[in-house]
Amino acid sequence: MIDIVVQALVNGLVSGTLLAVPAIGFTAMFAVLRFPNFAVSGIATLGAFAGYLAYGAGLQMAGSLVVAFVVAGAAGLLFDEVAHLPMVKQGALPAAIASIASGLVLENLVRLGFGNDPRGYDRPIARDIRLGDIRVSPQQLETMGLALALMLAVFAILAFTRIGKAMRASADNPDLASLKGIRPERIAMIASFAGMGLVGVGGMLLGLDSAIDPLTGTRILLSIFAAAVLGGLGSVPGAVLGAFLIGMAEELSVLAVGSQYRAAVGFVAILAMLTLRPRGLLGERAY
Amino acid sequence: MPSYLLFIATIGGIYGLLALSLNLIWGGAGMVNLGLAGFFAVGAYASGLLTTAGQVPIVAGWMAALVAGGFAGLIVTLSTTRLRQDYLAIVTLGFAEVVRLVAANEIWLTRGTDGISGIPGPWKSALGQNFNSVYFLIVVAALVVVFLVVRRIDRSPYGRALRAIREDAQVAQVAGKPVLRFKTEAFTLSAAIAGLAGALYGHFTSYIAPDLFLPLITVYIFLAVASGGTGRPAGALLGAYLVMTLLESSRFFVEWIPGTTAVQRAALKELLIAVALILVLRLKPSGVLPERIPPAPRPATGASS
Numbered sequence: 216m217i218d219i220v221v222q223a224l225v226n227g228l229v230s231g232t233l234l235a236v237p238a239i240g241f242t243a244m245f246a247v248l249r250f251p252n253f254a255v256s257g258i259a260t261l262g263a264f265a266g267y268l269a270y271g272a273g274l275q276m277a278g279s280l281v282v283a284f285v286v287a288g289a290a291g292l293l294f295d296e297v298a299h300l301p302m303v304k305q306g307a308l309p310a311a312i313a314s315i316a317s318g319l320v321l322e323n324l325v326r327l328g329f330g331n332d333p334r335g336y337d338r339p340i341a342r343d344i345r346l347g348d349i350r351v352s353p354q355q356l357e358t359m360g361l362a363l364a365l366m367l368a369v370f371a372i373l374a375f376t377r378i379g380k381a382m383r384a385s386a387d388n389p390d391l392a393s394l395k396g397i398r399p400e401r402i403a404m405i406a407s408f409a410g411m412g413l414v415g416v417g418g419m420l421l422g423l424d425s426a427i428d429p430l431t432g433t434r435i436l437l438s439i440f441a442a443a444v445l446g447g448l449g450s451v452p453g454a455v456l457g458a459f460l461i462g463m464a465e466e467l468s469v470l471a472v473g474s475q476y477r478a479a480v481g482f483v484a485i486l487a488m489l490t491l492r493p494r495g496l497l498g499e500r501a502y
Numbered sequence: 503m504p505s506y507l508l509f510i511a512t513i514g515g516i517y518g519l520l521a522l523s524l525n526l527i528w529g530g531a532g533m534v535n536l537g538l539a540g541f542f543a544v545g546a547y548a549s550g551l552l553t554t555a556g557q558v559p560i561v562a563g564w565m566a567a568l569v570a571g572g573f574a575g576l577i578v579t580l581s582t583t584r585l586r587q588d589y590l591a592i593v594t595l596g597f598a599e600v601v602r603l604v605a606a607n608e609i610w611l612t613r614g615t616d617g618i619s620g621i622p623g624p625w626k627s628a629l630g631q632n633f634n635s636v637y638f639l640i641v642v643a644a645l646v647v648v649f650l651v652v653r654r655i656d657r658s659p660y661g662r663a664l665r666a667i668r669e670d671a672q673v674a675q676v677a678g679k680p681v682l683r684f685k686t687e688a689f690t691l692s693a694a695i696a697g698l699a700g701a702l703y704g705h706f707t708s709y710i711a712p713d714l715f716l717p718l719i720t721v722y723i724f725l726a727v728a729s730g731g732t733g734r735p736a737g738a739l740l741g742a743y744l745v746m747t748l749l750e751s752s753r754f755f756v757e758w759i760p761g762t763t764a765v766q767r768a769a770l771k772e773l774l775i776a777v778a779l780i781l782v783l784r785l786k787p788s789g790v791l792p793e794r795i796p797p798a799p800r801p802a803t804g805a806s807s
Contacts, residue, residue, distance in 0.1 A: 251588045253536075253595070298780045305787065308534050311591050312724055313783045315536065319721060319776035326769035437599060440592050448588070475607045482596035489589055490581040 218348040223466040229355045230421070231462025232362045237417025237435070238442035238454040239369055244410035246386035246449035248403055250307035254294055254314040255414050255439055257321025259432030262287035262415020263422040264325055270336055280361060280416050287415020288408040290321065295407040318432070326429040333426030358420050365416065366455065373451065378405060386449065414439075434478065438465065441481030445488050447495025456496055460484075508634045514746035515641040516703050519648055520719075521726040521738035523695035526652050529733030529793065530661060531688045532668030534591050537578070538696055538723050540598030543715035545571045545697025546704040547605060547612060550621045553705070560624050564701045571697015572690045579689040583682050598717060605712040617711025621704050637706055644702060645739070648695055653735045664688055665733075665795070718772065722749070725779045731789030740791060748778065 237259060244252050266283035274282065294317040302309040343350040373379035384392040385402040393399050417439070422431050442461045446453020465480045488495065520538060527533040535541070548570035549563035558566075578597050582590045605612045612618065624640065626633050655661045666674040667681050675681045704710045722745050730741020752774050756767040782789070 245588075251591060253591075298784060302783060302787075306532075307586075307588055308528075308532070308591065309783055309787065311588065312534065312536075312728075313780050315721060315724075316776040316779040316783075319718075319772060320780070323769040323773040323776065327766050327773070330763070330765050437596050440596070444589070444592065476603060479600045479603050482593075482600050485593060485596055486581055489585060489593065493585050493589070 219470060220467070222349055223470055224463055225349055225351060227463030227466035228459065229351070229359050229462075230466065231459035232359045232366075233417065233420040234435070234438055234442055234462050235455045235458035236362050236365055236420060237414040237439045238446075238458045239366065239451055240410040240413030240417065241439050242443040242446070242449055242454040243382075243386075243413075243451055244406050245443070246451075247382060247406035247410075248295070248300070248303065250299065250303055250310040250314070251440075251448075252291075252295075252299065252314045252410075253311060253436070254291065254299075254317040254321065254411075256432035256436040257318035257325075258287050258291050258411045258414045259418030259421075259435060259439075260325050260427070260429055261290055261321050261418070261432075262412075263418040263427045263431050264329060265415065266419035267334060267336060267422075267427060276357065277361060280365075280419060283415045283419040284412040287418070288412030291411020291414070292404060292407045294321075295403070295411075300403060300407075322429050322433065329429070331428060333428045335426045336423055338423070354423070358423055362420055365413070369413070369451070382406060437478060437481035437485075441484045444485050445496060447497045450495060450497045453495050453497035505634060508638055510746060510750055512634065512638045512641050512706055513703075514743045515638070515645050516699050516706070517722060517726060517746060518645055518739045518742035519641075519699035519702070520696055520723045521730065521742040522645075522648050522652050522735055523692045523699065524723050524727050525732060525735060525738035526655070526695070527688050527692045528727060529731075529738070530656065530668065531664040531685055533587060533685060533689060535594045535689070535692065535696075536591050536717075536720055537594035537596070537598035537601075539715045539717055539719040540594070540601040541571045541574055541693045541696035542700040542703070542719060543598075543601050543605060543710075543712075544574045545700030546710045546715070547618070547700075548697065549701035550618045550704040550710050551611070553622055554618060554620060560622060560705060563705070564698060567697045567701030568694045569697075571700070572694030574697070575690040575693025576686065578693070579686045583685045583689075595717070598715070598720065602712045602715060605715070612712075615712055617709055617714075618704075619709045621708045621710065623705050623708060641702055641706075644698065648698075649735055649739065652695075656735060660684075718775075721775060721779060725775060725782065727789075728779065728782045728787070729789055731791035731793060732787075733793030734789075734791050737789050737791035737793075741789065744790075745775075748775070 237255065241252065241255055262283040265286035266279040269279040269282035270276070298313045298317050299310045302313055338354055341353045343352050373383060381392070381397045382402055382405065384395070385397055385399060389399055418432050418435070421435050438461055442457035443454050445457030445460055446455070461481060461484060464484060465477050468480045469477055520542060524535060524538060527535060545567035549567040552558045552566050553560055553563040578593060582593050606615050623633055623637065625636070629636055663674065663679045663684055666677065666679065667684060671681050726741035726745040727738050729744055730739065731737025752771050756762065756770045
């Protein structure tokens with residue numbers, strides 16, 4: 216019994232690491248652009264398919280992730296500029312509603328091109344690594360390593376580079392930031408591109424172990440939101456913490472109530488968190 | 503062909519009820535409900551189950567749908583009314599997903615993805631051919647009642663207080679309006695109307711299943727309210743029929759395109775709806791029938807005070 220629980224926690228740690236990537240993207244966009252971008256679902260799907268095509272064309276895993284990042288980031292930037300940001304002035308809600316429509320546009324563009332049939336990444340088969348009764352596949356370790364490297368890069372950029380500092384300043388107090396010569400439009404564009412790029416990479420990472428189809432992004436949407444809300448909307452370290460917790464809770468829920476309610480874990484976590492501590496574990500806008 | 507038109511008009515009327523429900527909170531209090539399809543499903547299942555397995559009369563089923571929808575709305579708002587509107591958007595979206603999960607997996611209750619069939623229609627066997635016409639009139643009657651209620655609310659001091667909350671909740675609070683209670687009440691009533699719409703849907707088609715309550719329905723209704731005019735019940739109603747027209751005409755349109763598969767045609771239809779919603783929000787956010795804000799009644803001049 217203990218073995219099963221430990222195995223579930225290990226699996227949760229792996230999926231939590233992967234989930235952290237799109238959760239960081241989502242929460243960072245929220246911090247800068249001040250509206251929840253529901254287009255995350257379509258962008259994650261787009262990233263998964265872009266990475267799938269690149270991998271199928273012979274690129275390595277890391278190279279395919281770069282393709283997923285760039286394609287998803289460019290699409291995210293385009294939709295933000297055309298459909299969402301012009302509406303933020305009227306309030307967060309019209310922009311959020313438009314972003315649902317954007318997600319639907321992307322999902323159906325993918326469906327037009329690829330149909331509804333699931334597709335799998337053609338990855339080499341390798342023997343599981345065993346530690347006692349705990350199993351981890353080398354593929355899991357590889358994708359986890361890539362996700363961790365990406366996260367470290369994001370933290371380094373936010374902490375040490377001029378762009379990262381400008382983003383944090385702009386998220387913290389847009390008026391003060393623009394007074395200091397930080398151009399808010401430019402920061403918004405960088406946030407859209409990098410945030411959605413991370414979401415696209417996340418869609419690919421989470422799709423690697425299973426198959427991908429046009430609804431891939433929709434299926435992970437609630438988990439991404441839950442990770443961000445749990446950690447505090449707008450908080451990057453919070454999103455990482457939230458992603459680990461959601462990843463492990465989802466795996467444990469499979470043991471408790473069966474896999475069919477895995478998708479409900481995110482919702483229950485959001486509801487509980489908002490009732491008990493709406494600021495999230497680390498508070499909004501903590502860096 | 504008239505029976506086809508009658509079918510479309512009835513479904514359009516049910517979408518009209520959903521649009522009135524959304525307009526009450528979005529146009530009225532500035533709240534969103536991204537889980538409209540979930541409340542729609544709650545009502546449909548409540549009435550469908552009670553009238554098939556529970557053997558209660560149809561009217562009792564409809565009342566139960568109102569109550570069930572409203573209760574679900576109350577639960578969802580209780581944890582979020584204190585928070586910013588973004589959170590309500592996320593929670594309602596999750597709610598609709600969970601409703602679909604429960605409907606698909608609690609097979610002992612809902613028969614899972616097989617769905618519930620044989621939901622009785624009022625006087626169906628006696629009416630025979632005329633059932634669709636009579637049912638259309640029932641939907642119209644429900645629409646009229648709900649329309650009058652929401653318009654009454656819209657023009658009452660209560661409606662003005664809701665709009666004040668929409669414009670600036672803090673100011674409304676300072677003016678002594680119980681903001682939290684108003685928001686909870688409005689959302690509960692709105693969810694109850696969505697539940698009723700679900701029940702009317704189930705007893706019309708006699709069959710419900712989890713896949714009939716996809717988030718896409720929520721997008722239809724947002725398009726209806728946005729294109730018709732947020733903040734005006736007549737606009738919401740007009741919008742519902744605009745969406746219905748768009749949906750049906752796009753079906754004929756995509757079948758004209760040669761060399762497409764059924765999946766691609768369905769994708770094109772959804773694409774069209776989504777693009778339409780973005781365009782409406784971007785280019786004509788006030789809709790076809792823009793909101794009219796009547797001047798606040800003034801006390802008669804010269805009255806001694």
